Amino acid sequence: MNGVYLPESPAQLWEVLSLHPQGVLYAGGTDLLVRIGKGLLRPTVLVCLERIPELRGVEDHGDRIFLGGCSTHSSLLKENLIRDRFPILAEGIRSIGSPHIRNMGTLGGNIVTASPAGDTLPPLYVLDAEIQLLGRASSRIVPIRDFILGPGRTDLREGEILGGVWLKKERPWQVSFFEKVGRRKALSISVVSLAALLRVSDDGSIQEARLAWGSVGPTIVSSPEVERFLVGRSLGEATWREAGILAAKAVSPIDDVRATASYRRRVSGNLLLRLSDPKWKGAPGEPLKGFETDREGRCG
Numbered sequence: 001m002n003g004v005y006l007p008e009s010p011a012q013l014w015e016v017l018s019l020h021p022q023g024v025l026y027a028g029g030t031d032l033l034v035r036i037g038k039g040l041l042r043p044t045v046l047v048c049l050e051r052i053p054e055l056r057g058v059e060d061h062g063d064r065i066f067l068g069g070c071s072t073h074s075s076l077l078k079e080n081l082i083r084d085r086f087p088i089l090a091e092g093i094r095s096i097g098s099p100h101i102r103n104m105g106t107l108g109g110n111i112v113t114a115s116p117a118g119d120t121l122p123p124l125y126v127l128d129a130e131i132q133l134l135g136r137a138s139s140r141i142v143p144i145r146d147f148i149l150g151p152g153r154t155d156l157r158e159g160e161i162l163g164g165v166w167l168k169k170e171r172p173w174q175v176s177f178f179e180k181v182g183r184r185k186a187l188s189i190s191v192v193s194l195a196a197l198l199r200v201s202d203d204g205s206i207q208e209a210r211l212a213w214g215s216v217g218p219t220i221v222s223s224p225e226v227e228r229f230l231v232g233r234s235l236g237e238a239t240w241r242e243a244g245i246l247a248a249k250a251v252s253p254i255d256d257v258r259a260t261a262s263y264r265r266r267v268s269g270n271l272l273l274r275l276s277d278p279k280w281k282g283a284p285g286e287p288l289k290g291f292e293t294d295r296e297g298r299c300g
């Protein structure tokens with residue numbers, strides 16, 4: 001290793017990167033340092049982004065908000081704007097690792113790692129998040145669905161950093177749901193997760209649905225087919241049973257050390273059944289409290 005650079009401003013960062021274009025970026029280091037520790041990566045220069053204030057914090061821009069790419073998960077959870085307007089993202093963040101990991105790990109790091117098990121990703125997909133990418137003399141915005149290309153692969157170009165995330169302030173969703181089925185207790189990596197946003201009319205029929213599953217494909221999986229199926233239907237259990245059958249077909253999980261593909265397929269459908277619980281009705285945006293999901297994603 002030739003050095004670790006800790007720039008404190010964008011100007012210093014671009015200077016370091018022009019001198020060391022091969023420099024490997026990191027923020028909290030909770031993913032990168034593990035990969036280095038395992039010998040999967042041997043960088044000669046590391047460039048830390050976490051001391052650059054412009055890359056941290058949440059800004060209200062009227063009809064949308066900007067989340068700095070190096071904001072830690074814990075700092076985002078302290079923001080009323082996130083908890084009140086984007087509870088689904090707050091739920092995803094809460095499910096990450098342990099308090100220690102949430103204090104160190106950042107939103108940008110979770111996105112660039114591009115793991116199908118990344119807990120902020122399903123919420124960011126259903127929120128139609130846009131990624132702000134910055135280079136020394138460039139700036140572009142890319143929808144998250146286009147930014148993430150595969151496991152560990154993104155559209156981040158040489159010389160660019162992830163500057164932040166844009167979220168639109170949409171009309172409130174009546175149902176905002178995130179659930180992660182993992183191995184029990186702290187530090188569980190998701191075996192399957194589901195983020196769901198629903199708009200429901202006064203007569204109880206679904207007007208719009210956005211769904212995204214984690215850990216059941218090479219990237220986050222959405223299913224326009226299931227979303228279309230739900231429109232015009234009631235929130236009753238029969239709807240979710242049928243939707244669950246469609247969802248189990250839509251996902252493309254693999255076997256790994258944490259779960260088999262068939263188990264993941266079953267849980268992907270079962271998680272939808274959680275949305276038939278009456279607790280969701282009339283509780284716009286409130287996280288579901290007080291009951292547990294079993295290993296197959298069924299509510300108890």
Ligand SMILES: Cc1cc2nc3c(=O)[nH]c(=O)nc-3n(C[C@H](O)[C@H](O)[C@H](O)COP(=O)(O)OP(=O)(O)OC[C@H]3O[C@@H](n4cnc5c(N)ncnc54)[C@H](O)[C@@H]3O)c2cc1C
Nearest residue numbers: 027028029030031032097105106108109110112118119162
């Ligand atoms: C014990 C443990 C438990 C964990 N549990 C979970 C969990 O439950 N859920 C979950 O989703 N994740 C989990 N993680 C993974 C990790 O903590 C998160 O993905 C975290 O958000 C990564 O953020 P970071 O800032 O530490 O990333 P880093 O390790 O700093 O960086 C990760 C990658 O992103 C790149 N990068 C970081 N920031 C930027 C940027 N602004 N611009 C461009 N590239 C950038 C780096 O080059 C690197 O390739 C866990 C990790 C550990 C060690």
